[in-house]
Amino acid sequence: MSLQLPQSVTVVEQGPRDGFQNEKEVIPTEEKVRIIDALSDTGLKAMQVTSFVHPKWVPQLGDAEEVLKRMKRAEGIKYSALVLNEKGLQRAIESEIGTIDVGVSASETHSRKNVNMTVQEGLDRILGVIEAGKEAGLSVRAGVMCSFGCVFEGNVPMENVLRIASSFLSAGAEGIGLADTTGMGNPADVYELFSRLIDIADGVPVSAHFHNTRGSGLANVLAAMQAGCNVFDGAIGGLGGCPFAPGATGNVATADLVNMFHEMGIETGIDLEKLVECARMVESILGKELPGQVLRAGPVKH
């Protein structure tokens, strides 16, 4: 055997949503816009910039419309927002964002804490959002949260994850993501579940979203890549977590991800030095050290 090394991969920046939602202090809109604009200038091709959830539940992203109005929309970048219900979809349509990300948790307990619904109720609602979003001309990507375990329930059966993903595919989702919301995944399960998902996805792009809670974020990236996945989420500086999943810590840091890809000879189109500068800017705005490693050590020098 040999390692599967694609020529290029797509890196999706999630910090402005998955990261900002998890900060205790609400980041001022102008700082968010400054960070997003700087990220737009790194060569990234996709970025999730906010979420249309109710500000009562996630006050950190209560300024979604304002962020979308003020940020620059660079050519060649697919900006998206997370949407979890019909109301959020309406807000997305009014904000003229071309792509939405929707999601369902594969864990009953996490689903109840996250959206106060059973998995099936959440799925039914999201299938309606996918349909309505597509009718409104939006591009829709759909993700499965807690695909690799749940802090409340432990193991999450792969069959449950694949059943949700199949429903997304039938509804016409243009991308399917598996998220390890609480950093419980391991490379063996990641490889198996991504292999099985790619089998049923029939060419629809599949993406991987890992948290580095137990240090194996990039190992899981490598495993997903071996299974054929070539779209990977990261968050600037390793920001992130889930407000409704205790113990969930940061996403894989985008610069760590990009450094590893570039060192492996895999193209991302991203200027790593600029990305590291962004991470340092976020540290300075938040006034604290972030967990990303490459922002400390710097990219590898040849």
Added chain:
Amino acid sequence: MSLQLPQSVTVVEQGPRDGFQNEKEVIPTEEKVRIIDALSDTGLKAMQVTSFVHPKWVPQLGDAEEVLKRMKRAEGIKYSALVLNEKGLQRAIESEIGTIDVGVSASETHSRKNVNMTVQEGLDRILGVIEAGKEAGLSVRAGVMCSFGCVFEGNVPMENVLRIASSFLSAGAEGIGLADTTGMGNPADVYELFSRLIDIADGVPVSAHFHNTRGSGLANVLAAMQAGCNVFDGAIGGLGGCPFAPGATGNVATADLVNMFHEMGIETGIDLEKLVECARMVESILGKELPGQVLRAGPVKH
């Protein structure tokens, strides 16, 4: 293709040497012994406990004889010490430690800073140590430092690494290790170099030593395992670095390594909960947070 998942792997604890040597404050001998004894009780089968280098260069390990005299030597554990010259070998023989680890850097600049010799001079000296060590009845493992790059020189040609490894094999080393001393390795190079080494090693066990400087430590472990390696170094809590390589940060944390293996269904014989307790004890003794992730998040719960 599918992932290569061995039934079991050997984890070699390196914290008492690679970790302790890199702490600014010299850790008192009794605390070292307390940590080593606790580690001996976790189910680990191999541990590098100190180094016989001149105390002028590495004062942190100046108590090598005392540590070896006071620590308990549990059955079934292969204790070793690092030796870099004839004088160190004599001290190892007198201390009645059954196994020594020797090493040569593949980088000219790092070699000069580490042992004040060219690579070839360092290799000649170590080949003499291997021969004399074997004559004295010791088990000898030999490692190549800076196998995946050097902070001073950038790339290190794979041919240079393999040439050193071949010399070690000809001299009868009973194990060959490749060390990514400064965390510059990536999974593609790791896979290629370990594949090539295993080809020439002809059954002699091969081991991998990764630092997590840029977050890809466990990804490199996964890549080495795909190439057929099944002996992995770690350091308790993610301690470590190299006093003669600026920017070198900690080893992969042993608990992160073991958590990943166990989650993949790969046996280590180690009690992960006990290992995490050890890491927390080291944090308490050193009075600071260590970078290991599983010691913060805890092992995955099923």
